[in-house]
Amino acid sequence: MSRFNRSACAGVIALVFLAGVAIQCTPSQPASRRGGAAVQSDVALAAQKTYVAPGDLDTYYMFASGGHSGQVYVYGIPSMRHLASIPVFTPYPATGYGFDDDSKKMLGDLTWGDVHHPALSETKGDYDGRWLFINEMNGRIARIDLRDFKTKQILGPVPNLHGNHASSFVTPNTEYAMMATRFSRPVPQRPVGVDKYATEYKGIIAGVKIDPKSGEMSLAWQILMPPFDYDLGDAGKLASDGWMFFSSYNSERAIGKLEVTASQRDQDYIAAVDWRAAEKAIAEGKGDTIAGVKVLDPQKVPGIVYLMPCGKSPHGVDVSPDGKWIIGSGKLQGVTTAFNFEKMQTAIRNKDFQGEEDGIPVLKYASIKDAEVQVGLGPLHTQFGPDGWAYTSLFVDSAIAKWKLGTWEVVDKAPMSYSIGHLSAAEGDTVSPDGNYLVGLNKLSHGRHLSVGPSQPESSQLLDITEEKMKLLYDAFTEPEPHYAQIIKADKIKTIEVYPKEENKHPLAIWDIKDAGVSRNGKKVTVKMIVVRSTFTPTAFEVQAGDEVTVAITNIEQTTDELHGFGLLDYNINLVIDPGETKTVTFTAKKGGVFAYYCTNFCSALHQEMQGYMIVK
């Protein structure tokens, strides 16, 4: 009896023990990742390939959009070091941007912008290192001069167009930058209920003419489009020069919960615009004037726009280096589509259409498509290397697929951490990609960096693409939020580090301290000021309460890195004046009393002594 008892108890205890062990038995990592750690030699190689020794320089610049920070970030590659932030659509106290009269005027009433797609100026389809164009959602586009990395012009908000996402995409000789609507609205702008969305709301594609000498932008023409959400674009080049391609979703013309309502059709469109034809039609006076802009209506002026069906809710559209293929990536599917430009032209000639949208012919999909490439889930954007290599980012798969134009064979996949959006190859959207570096611009970084709380940085990963297999080299973490970026060979950019005195044509510039001082015209007071190590001249000035005061400050230094600041306490004034530069700030002296101004940007051993007083009587 007791023998049975013991063995029964032992059996029960064993079973309970087994159950206890089972509590811990859930997988801690997927089978696919077990034993996948990088070997030591790979790490050493990656370190060697990204290490830029102290004093040495990177070989490429990367210009990354700063998203809703309103800035452009500049990185060195391969080190992935953040070199500078260029403020464009938002004030930036670090450089005094948005505080002086000129930049304040440029910003206008808007102190933020959602920056998306940088576009380096091009000559014959290659980056020429002169300007960087950058769009933002409030219908604006800006030009940064790459001589001094400063924002020189903001165009817009332009009329008719709303939500400028599909921008800035320059043409191969920087004839145009482009803008297009993401949020269709009534054109001309007027209050119309969303129930009339399908018929009364319109999209707009706009051509922004760029002066070949000065880079000055002007709104040249617009095209009235069906109310789709225009998303991205790329200019045709070489074989397809003269054409511009824009992806679009919501061809359902749906409203409300778009994540469902705009995802119903299996195909949306890529809009192909013959921009030379648009230019010609405008020259012939075929446009209607709406809100002061010449607008072409494709119903009245045919032959300018065609729609290419592309599945499903396409995001990226990218033209191959030779211009022969247009790669459209339906973000809600597992393939990316290669359209053949020649076949597209033939289809247009033969009127090989499968329908129309508001008078715009829809080309027959089967007639213009060369391949559906099985890249993986959630394809977004494609960049290129030499020899026909293409690299497509996959959001859902969180990876980059490498494949070949023409054979459409996928040869490699590199996992990205995590959820890649855009990607940028060295000169990877030009006619001659370099094929050495590729940066994946990921949306999520979780767990790959020291924790900084809930506001997480984004992750940018550098890959080596010189060999058959892509190799991860480096993780960098960027502030929110890079969308697209472009990578240009460093020696293409010729910068200045001081503004030469002879180029300063500012009417209030002074170079001799004898000219410094206060002048009055009624209630308007002008203070001409000089800054040089380590003094303001004048070191004090007096105004009357209620005066409109303009302080014009010239930094007469001609030495690299000798910036001076002008921080006026309690008046929210903060300028930084670069060597050889003159900046002005105009304000009303509302508050009476004594207020100190001082140099904010460290300049010399006696930087702390560089100060003065404004006395408001």
Added chain:
Amino acid sequence: MQAFLQRTNWFLAGPISLPVRLMLLAAAVLLAATYFLPLWNLTMFAPQYPDGLRLDIYSYALAGGNRGQDIKEINVLNHYIGMQDLVNESFTEFKWMPFVIGALALLALRAAVHGTVAALLDVTMLFLYFGAFSLWSFGYKLYRYGHDLNPTAAVQVPPFMPPVFGYQKIANFEVYSYPRAASYAMGAAIVLLLGGLIWTWWQSRGQAREDRGAA
């Protein structure tokens, strides 16, 4: 035939030994323990979810990993393919399962106290039926989740059967589905009940031989 039935009646009316009574007691304890332990676990990995999303199924509720956040995350992801939300309300099982397990534990205790083979057989058979039905029900629930997809969902995927047991790749996810402690406890309980039954039958055969020998 008559003889067989008589023998069966005689067997069913017979007593069970003290060790078997203790085994029944242990089975009841194991069943009671299932209230505190998860029955099943689904763990899903994707590149974006290197630590995995975890879902524990108890007899009375679903419990997401990461303090419940994982289940919300799973529902957010599933809505893209038009899958219904995983919520406690859609599982009628959670209403009757704890009650049935409790009833089975009481029946096991009853058999331990009454000490008859009939009572042991009752609780064993009911338990087997309950176990089989629960597994089918769980599998069928998963089948419905994978097949009743909203036709207007943003991402169209072909209907699929999520894994009931083992590993499966679904889109960018690697899904693992395995039983957990409460299932093992139930498994142990059924082993105890069946073991007790077989042992008693074995003993009764020996007893019958002895009786015949005595006669």
